[in-house]
């Protein structure tokens with residue numbers, strides 16, 4: 517169970533049409549599991565790139581991301597995938613639910629090809645209850661509101677008991693009130709489950725609810741404030 521994620525001299529560059537973009541530049545930062553961190557900054561400042569690197573979805577161009585001092589990206593693909601399954605849950609702005617599967621089936625998808633020491637359906641039912649959707653197990657995504665769909669996506673992100681939840685604009689597709697409820701749910705889950713929580717958001721009001729607010733600009737961290745949360 518990873519308790520700290522340490523980025524050292526972390527750089528990610530993309531090359532397209534002969535032009536090199538440094539999406540993030542030489543970043544040093546430590547994320548701790550007990551904190552709820554929000555990453556803010558204008559469009560293109562490198563927030564999603566940083567989150568992808570933290571979640572092992574992408575490889576650094578230079579520098580390292582260490583998980584309790586382990587350099588996971590040096591391992592083989594299968595080991596990286598196993599690590600990701602054990603440690604990381606992702607939530608995205610577009611909920612990415614499969615339209616032909618019910619809420620229960622969507623929540624079970626991360627478990628399909630995995631051996632786990634619990635009953636998959638029972639576990640999926642339990643997490644759907646945890647996000648307040650015990651009466652929507654058999655609904656299709658099209659039969660659910662945006663807020664409910666994001667709750668299904670959150671249940672899917674926690675079904676495999678990750679130690680970290682990484683959320684990229686989790687409220688970006690929701691109206692203000694629903695967005696606040698979803699954020700409240702994430703905060704409560706963090707307390708209940710004890711997982712680390714890092715969200716990327718454009719919304720300063722949502723960020724103000726985090727314990728720590730990290731501001732990015734042009735691929736750099738320009739401010740890092742701890743103790744901001746309510």
Ligand SMILES: Nc1ncnc2c1ncn2[C@@H]1O[C@H](COP(=O)(O)OP(=O)(O)OP(=O)(O)O)[C@@H](O)[C@H]1O
Pocket residue numbers: 530531532537538539540557558559560561562563564565566
């Ligand atoms: N796959 C890619 N190929 C080329 N350039 C990319 C790629 N992904 C990101 N970039 C570039 O890297 C920079 C940082 O992008 P990133 O998506 O991390 O920013 P962001 O802060 O999350 O932006 P937004 O708030 O708009 O989502 C941008 O200039 C972007 O165009």
